[in-house]
Amino acid sequence: MNGFKNLTKNIFTVALVILLSMSMAASGSEKLQGDESDGSRAVPVHLIPLLDEEGNKITPLDEVAFPFSPLKTCGGPDCHNVDLVKKGWHFNAVDNNVSPGRPGQPWIFVDRQTCTQIPLSYRPWPGTFHPKQLGITTWQFTHLFGRHFPGGGPGEIDSENPEEIMRSFVSGKLEANCLACHNAHPGQDQAEYAIQVARQNFRWAATGASELSLVTGSAASMPETFDYKMPEALDNPELRPPTVIYRDNIFDSKNQVLFDITRHVPNKRCYFCHSNFDPYAGEKWSQAKDVHLAAGLQCVDCHRNGVEHNITRGYENESAASDNPLADTLACSGCHIRDESSENPIAGRLGAPIAEHKGIPPIHFDNLTCTACHSGPWPEDTTIRTKTSRAHALGTLNVDKSPDVLPRIFYPVFSKQSGTLVQDPSTLMTLTGGKIGPHKLIWPAFWGQLQDEAVKPINIQIVKPICSQIISNQANNTGDWSDLSKEQITQVLSLLAGKVDGKPVYIAGGQLFQLTKEGSLSASEHPSAHPYLWPVAHDVRPTAQSLGINGCEDCHSLSSPFVFGTVEIDTPVVSQTASSKKMIGFQHIDSPYMKIFAFTFIFRPWLKSVSIAAAVIICLVILAYAIKVINHITKKFYGEA
Amino acid sequence: MDNTADNIFRIISFAAFTLTIAAVALHFVFHRSKGTKSPEVKEIIKFKLISLKTFKILIFIAVSFCIIVLIITGFFPNLILFQTISGYWLILHVTIAVPFIFCMVLLALTYAEQFSSKKYPFLVKATFWLLILLALPLILSIVLSMFPLFGTYGQELLAEIHRYSALLLSMIAILHCYLSFG
Numbered sequence: 001m002n003g004f005k006n007l008t009k010n011i012f013t014v015a016l017v018i019l020l021s022m023s024m025a026a027s028g029s030e031k032l033q034g035d036e037s038d039g040s041r042a043v044p045v046h047l048i049p050l051l052d053e054e055g056n057k058i059t060p061l062d063e064v065a066f067p068f069s070p071l072k073t074c075g076g077p078d079c080h081n082v083d084l085v086k087k088g089w090h091f092n093a094v095d096n097n098v099s100p101g102r103p104g105q106p107w108i109f110v111d112r113q114t115c116t117q118i119p120l121s122y123r124p125w126p127g128t129f130h131p132k133q134l135g136i137t138t139w140q141f142t143h144l145f146g147r148h149f150p151g152g153g154p155g156e157i158d159s160e161n162p163e164e165i166m167r168s169f170v171s172g173k174l175e176a177n178c179l180a181c182h183n184a185h186p187g188q189d190q191a192e193y194a195i196q197v198a199r200q201n202f203r204w205a206a207t208g209a210s211e212l213s214l215v216t217g218s219a220a221s222m223p224e225t226f227d228y229k230m231p232e233a234l235d236n237p238e239l240r241p242p243t244v245i246y247r248d249n250i251f252d253s254k255n256q257v258l259f260d261i262t263r264h265v266p267n268k269r270c271y272f273c274h275s276n277f278d279p280y281a282g283e284k285w286s287q288a289k290d291v292h293l294a295a296g297l298q299c300v301d302c303h304r305n306g307v308e309h310n311i312t313r314g315y316e317n318e319s320a321a322s323d324n325p326l327a328d329t330l331a332c333s334g335c336h337i338r339d340e341s342s343e344n345p346i347a348g349r350l351g352a353p354i355a356e357h358k359g360i361p362p363i364h365f366d367n368l369t370c371t372a373c374h375s376g377p378w379p380e381d382t383t384i385r386t387k388t389s390r391a392h393a394l395g396t397l398n399v400d401k402s403p404d405v406l407p408r409i410f411y412p413v414f415s416k417q418s419g420t421l422v423q424d425p426s427t428l429m430t431l432t433g434g435k436i437g438p439h440k441l442i443w444p445a446f447w448g449q450l451q452d453e454a455v456k457p458i459n460i461q462i463v464k465p466i467c468s469q470i471i472s473n474q475a476n477n478t479g480d481w482s483d484l485s486k487e488q489i490t491q492v493l494s495l496l497a498g499k500v501d502g503k504p505v506y507i508a509g510g511q512l513f514q515l516t517k518e519g520s521l522s523a524s525e526h527p528s529a530h531p532y533l534w535p536v537a538h539d540v541r542p543t544a545q546s547l548g549i550n551g552c553e554d555c556h557s558l559s560s561p562f563v564f565g566t567v568e569i570d571t572p573v574v575s576q577t578a579s580s581k582k583m584i585g586f587q588h589i590d591s592p593y594m595k596i597f598a599f600t601f602i603f604r605p606w607l608k609s610v611s612i613a614a615a616v617i618i619c620l621v622i623l624a625y626a627i628k629v630i631n632h633i634t635k636k637f638y639g640e641a
Numbered sequence: 642m643d644n645t646a647d648n649i650f651r652i653i654s655f656a657a658f659t660l661t662i663a664a665v666a667l668h669f670v671f672h673r674s675k676g677t678k679s680p681e682v683k684e685i686i687k688f689k690l691i692s693l694k695t696f697k698i699l700i701f702i703a704v705s706f707c708i709i710v711l712i713i714t715g716f717f718p719n720l721i722l723f724q725t726i727s728g729y730w731l732i733l734h735v736t737i738a739v740p741f742i743f744c745m746v747l748l749a750l751t752y753a754e755q756f757s758s759k760k761y762p763f764l765v766k767a768t769f770w771l772l773i774l775l776a777l778p779l780i781l782s783i784v785l786s787m788f789p790l791f792g793t794y795g796q797e798l799l800a801e802i803h804r805y806s807a808l809l810l811s812m813i814a815i816l817h818c819y820l821s822f823g
Contacts, residue, residue, distance in 0.1 A: 358789040358795075359789030359791070361796055361800075362796050590728070596732055600732065600735065610743070611742055611780050611781075611783075612784060615781050615784070617746050617749070618746060618773060619777065621749040622749075622770075
């Protein structure tokens with residue numbers, strides 16, 4: 001009997017261990033049924049049930065229509081390992097164990113009232129600030145910027161603020177939304193997604209954005225006691241709770257719904273978050289298109305990933321920070337430069353023309369990125385202002401279309417790259433640093449506290465009430481800075497003193513403003529006031545429009561914008577507007593040397609002519625005496641004969 | 642240019658310079674001519690202010706000066722600083738390259754007849770003609786790289802030709818000077 005008991009116990013233990021390890025594997029790195037292709041090029045039909053955030057099936061007969069959960073619906077029974085997907089680049093910014101790679105576009109927090117424009121990132125990119133430093137919780141971050149990220153990341157993390165934890169019961173979490181990228185249906189509406197996020201309808205955002213349903217109401221106006229599963233009549237009839245109305249005839253007889261899902265994400269899905277627009281270069285239709293897109297390529301032809309969603313960003317030496325096996329071969333050189341040492345030619349795939357770079361000394365490739373000559377707008381004497389989807393909320397409803405609207409992003413700034421960061425700042429590595437490439441730039445402007453020569457931003461909630469007393473939020477419709485005088489800075493700094501740990505300072509336009517012991521305002525340069533730059537990759541120009549096409553003088557001349565152009569300095573401080581900085585200051589190159597070097601190119605045609613003439617004369621001399629020698633030998637030979 | 646090629650060039654250059662200077666020094670110690678003056682030295686002794694000989698001497702001095710500066714600016718960054726020639730080194734190198742080209746042409750024109758006569762030892766004549774011959778790949782490798790004719794691999798090949806021609810020319814120039822004046 002005891003033996004039977006022991007056997008049963010052992011079997012039970014083994015079964016439990018197997019079950020546990022299976023479930024751990026499923027939630028970990030194991031690929032599920034839908035994660036791995038069997039090789040067929042056909043697109044699997046996604047006729048599937050909709051599941052709510054608790055995994056319950058949604059049917060048209062439900063008394064209250066719940067929003068569907070993309071994670072539960074796509075995760076389904078053994079369909080996709082969504083935990084694995086969520087480790088991907090688009091969702092993992094909050095994970096400290098992920099290598100931050102090359103510094104990229106930050107989120108930019110703008111507040112005109114406090115004259116603030118500050119680059120934020122959960123990744124430890126030098127020059128950006130952690131949202132927490134500004135007092136922005138994950139819940140607030142999601143509310144502010146969730147419009148332009150595909151859910152997940154901070155959207156799924158509990159806020160540090162207890163009040164916001166209560167709010168998140170009402171709003172729900174902004175789950176990773178697979179449909180944001182993979183829904184090929186024309187009805188997928190990310191602008192609607194942005195509206196839902198603005199209404200704090202995080203739980204409803206994916207449902208509202210899809211073609212399947214309509215979401216009305218706003219979680220923002222609901223009391224903390226609101227329960228979406230048991231909505232009760234509200235006292236105020238004007239308040240409308242978030243409500244889902246599924247469109248007619250979307251459910252089949254088995255209560256399944258047909259999704260138009262694609263693995264090959266269409267460009268229009270990427271564009272919502274990754275558009276750029278130069279407001280002073282004319283309307284969008286009149287502006288050029290990236291040469292790859294014009295040739296018919298799609299974003300995901302180069303920016304590829306497996307089920308891990310570890311998408312290639314497409315920069316040199318990316319493999320140092322990425323596990324994606326294609327990380328290096330999907331950068332420019334992978335397709336456009338023939339690798340003589342490789343037995344299997346990779347270059348030229350997808351019809352990529354092989355770059356020959358005739359007449360360009362190889363030293364250029366040691367010092368310049370491919371994008372330096374091939375990407376962004378043709379450089380002019382001064383940088384231009386540009387807008388991006390994420391910074392300017394492009395594509396959302398009622399977006400401010402003014403060309404001067406904050407934040408102010410300038411480009412192309414030809415600057416030395418800061419390199420690739422691996423893991424975290426403590427093991428920071430610079431791999432590609434040193435190459436000059438085009439960048440976008442933002443001049444940070446914020447109220448900070450100076451401690452041990454480092455400046456940390458002051459919590460915006462401390463700054464706001466003080467600034468509102470002193471700085472008038474001018475009601476102009478340009479979205480421009482509120483004018484800030486030195487007297488106002490002095491007043492704000494005086495009021496901030498004692499309210500923060502360090503010495504209050506204001507950073508703007510590359511300057512640090514602080515009060516002297518006498519109480520007057522002083523301005524000086526400081527590393528914290530340096531602009532934040534991130535590399536430009538697109539739009540790529542065709543060869544015929546690349547730098548150098550007109551000769552070396554495109555860059556090596558005294559008037560070349562590449563070296564001697566200017567970068568506009570942006571600041572709300574009235575007395576310091578309309579200033580600029582020389583491009584060469586970002587390249588860490590000796591300015592007199594570059595001027596002398598550029599000057600030598602005036603004589604280069606002469607040098608070529610003289611050298612060729614000299615070579616011809618030397619040839620003739622050698623030839624003449626060679627003939628003489630031959631003649632001598634011949635004479636000797638025949639004379640003796 | 643990859644680091645391997647740079648390292649190989651550095652090793653070869655160090656070895657070449659060391660061997661040449663050592664050979665010259667050893668030869669000077671053990672086989673130097675006692676009392677007999679070389680034809681070059683004899684010509685310098687017969688110096689007259691305005692004459693073809695004076696012109697030739699000036700050309701010889703100018704070429705020697707240019708070669709010394711080009712050796713320093715060309716090899717110093719690579720061999721000592723372990724970096725590709727750039728910056729002010731490059732500007733100085735290119736600036737001196739122009740008079741060097743002029744002088745090499747004049748050297749070829751004015752000394753060719755002299756160094757084809759029988760009165761000079763074979764080695765002196767051989768080193769002179771090698772100097773003139775090596776000037777061709779040296780000049781052409783750099784001039785051709787300025788035209789849009791060669792792609793990256795062609796450019797790298799031209800750069801290799803240029804620096805190895807320069808190395809050989811430097812060796813030959815040292816030997817020629819020693820044989821002419823030693």
